[in-house]
Amino acid sequence: NAGVTQTPKFQVLKTGQSMTLQCAQDMNHNSMYWYRQDPGMGLRLIYYSASEGTTDKGEVPNGYNVSRLNKREFSLRLESAAPSQTSVYFCASSEAFGVTAYEQYFGPGTRLTVT
Amino acid sequence: QKEVEQNSGPLSVPEGAIASLNCTYSDRGSQSFFWYRQYSGKSPELIMFIYSNGDKEDGRFTAQLNKASQYVSLLIRDSQPSDSATYLCAVIRDSGGSNYKLTFGKGTLLTVNP
Numbered sequence: 574n575a576g577v578t579q580t581p582k583f584q585v586l587k588t589g590q591s592m593t594l595q596c597a598q599d600m601n602h603n604s605m606y607w608y609r610q611d612p613g614m615g616l617r618l619i620y621y622s623a624s625e626g627t628t629d630k631g632e633v634p635n636g637y638n639v640s641r642l643n644k645r646e647f648s649l650r651l652e653s654a655a656p657s658q659t660s661v662y663f664c665a666s667s668e669a670f671g672v673t674a675y676e677q678y679f680g681p682g683t684r685l686t687v688t
Numbered sequence: 689q690k691e692v693e694q695n696s697g698p699l700s701v702p703e704g705a706i707a708s709l710n711c712t713y714s715d716r717g718s719q720s721f722f723w724y725r726q727y728s729g730k731s732p733e734l735i736m737f738i739y740s741n742g743d744k745e746d747g748r749f750t751a752q753l754n755k756a757s758q759y760v761s762l763l764i765r766d767s768q769p770s771d772s773a774t775y776l777c778a779v780i781r782d783s784g785g786s787n788y789k790l791t792f793g794k795g796t797l798l799t800v801n802p
Contacts (some may be wrong), residue, residue: 575754586772591749609756614794615776615792615795616732616776616778616792617792618790618791620787621790623788629788632789632791647717650692657742658732663731663732670788671782671788672719672720672739672780672781672782673720676734677734679731679732679733680731681730682731688791
């Protein structure tokens, strides 16, 4: 089992460019999440998908869109990248959603730089 | 007041000592509490979770929750150099529908000195 995989691992974009971060899990989990992590800011939830077919905004959704393609895959799209979106992005999944989502499994992260 | 607060550290303890990590939260409706460990350059991994007031022990780790005082702590007994990492506190409140809130603290950097 690979767990949670993310592609790419590193990316440099120019301001205004678009890109999609890919995430896949092979644990048959129902719920998936996208976070960003910035120095001094901790992990912040961007979007989540409680189950296949649903998505909801987290704490910092502006400038991002998501697609839950199927049960395995959850992508994050930046339509027009800005330097403020320079960050490390983590995808995570969990078997259950809500207060019982006691373990989230994280992917290795994507380090994104926007110049 | 920040929603989930942690002392950023660094917290430095000698090998074999007890490391005590603290987290306070502002939302009284918070329902579940988690401690994640994150090594430098790596992704977070779950250490402990706790839902009820009191202590929960797992090996060298003990999580303590006091909802009245709105704090949760993590004790690491017999600290090892391999415990050196950033420890993240996370809090969940789920009021149903789209009213789901998961908030991480900024983390406490722990250094265990041989």
